[in-house]
Amino acid sequence: MEDNILEVRDLRTHFIGKNGKQIRAVDGLSYSVKRGEFTAIIGESGSGKTGALSLLRLIPYPPGLILGGEVMFDGRDLMQLSDLEMEKIRGKEISMIFQEPAAALNPVLTIGEQITEAITTHIKMGKQEAWEKAIALLRMVDIPNPEERVKQYPFEFSGGMQQRAMIAMAMSCEPKLLICDEPTTALDVTVQAQVLEQIDHLRKQTGTTVILITHNLGVVARHADSVKIMYGGKIVEEGPTEAIFADPHHPYTVGLIRAVPRLDRESGKLFAIEGEPPDMSSIPVNSCAFAARCPCADGRCASERPALVAVEGEHRCACFHMERVIETREEAAADA
Secondary structure, three states, X not given: OOOEEEEEEEEEEEEEOOOOOEEEEEEEEEEEEEOXXXXXXXXXXXXXXXXXXXXXXXXXXXXXXXXXXXXXEOOEEHHHOOHHHHHHHEOOOEEEEOOOHHHHOOOOOOHHHHHHHHHHHHOOOOHHHHHHHHHHHHHHOOOOOHHHHOOOOHHHOXXXXXXXXXXXXXXXXXXXXXXXXXXXXXXXXXXXXXXXXXXXHHHHHHOOEEEEEEOOHHHHHXXXXXXXXXXXXXXXXXXXXXXXXXXXXXXXXXXXXHOOOOOOOOOOOOOOOOOOOOOOOOOOOOOOOOHHHOOOOOHHHHHOOOOXXXXXXXXXXXXXXXXXXXXXXXXXXXXX
């Protein structure tokens, strides 16, 4: 569809473990993202959220290998492009904010040098003009005294300021798509809110499409237009943010929402999803990955993999027992 800037179709990324087992990190992943949208991909660690690295073909080989699938970005299949063509897209048309800014930033180069490098690599611009643009970018992300800060090294920045510098670098070439890989990890709650507000503000200002990879449902509820819930390397539920939070149909989605601490819960009890995230090397191909942890699972779940089906409008879910999930959800809400 023309209004989709990104369409991922049956993407499969596997890793080979030390014991020789094949780990299906991304297992037939399919989804689309509308142009200008702020979409969130949610799931526990190990659920396959970081399949976003596959979009940019940044999976290290060995041990990782993209085995198949299509990634249609603005009408081009990124899986079919040469390495040189991908280099022209990374940082210019698609940018990424990585999880740990302290690790992603080069400690021996100033912040200004790192931002100008991204600019001059993709845009015909003189060094002085690029330097002035770096200052303007730091000012845009609310770095105080950017004329001096641009000359400083990453260790002279706080965690929040390092992440803002990463945002400035990612936005330096005005990308069409910005992928944020858990950008607020290790930041305090106040700084988390500031960083996400900044990303959302820049999205609205520039028209950039944003994919946020996170496990923070509070952030998602505030900023995202749509949500994709991942488990076992696949999307298990997706739809508009309001629909997902108000009317979840997958037991995993229900568990994630229930696990969020709430001050209005009289019992003060904290809820958790039973069991452990799946071992991606041993999930049967023809079964529901969540079956071992699901209170509604039966024999069909262990022998057949559910497909995403429409719930209402753009809300879709992959579960054989949606009616039972709704009943269980309502019973749990009554007991809370």
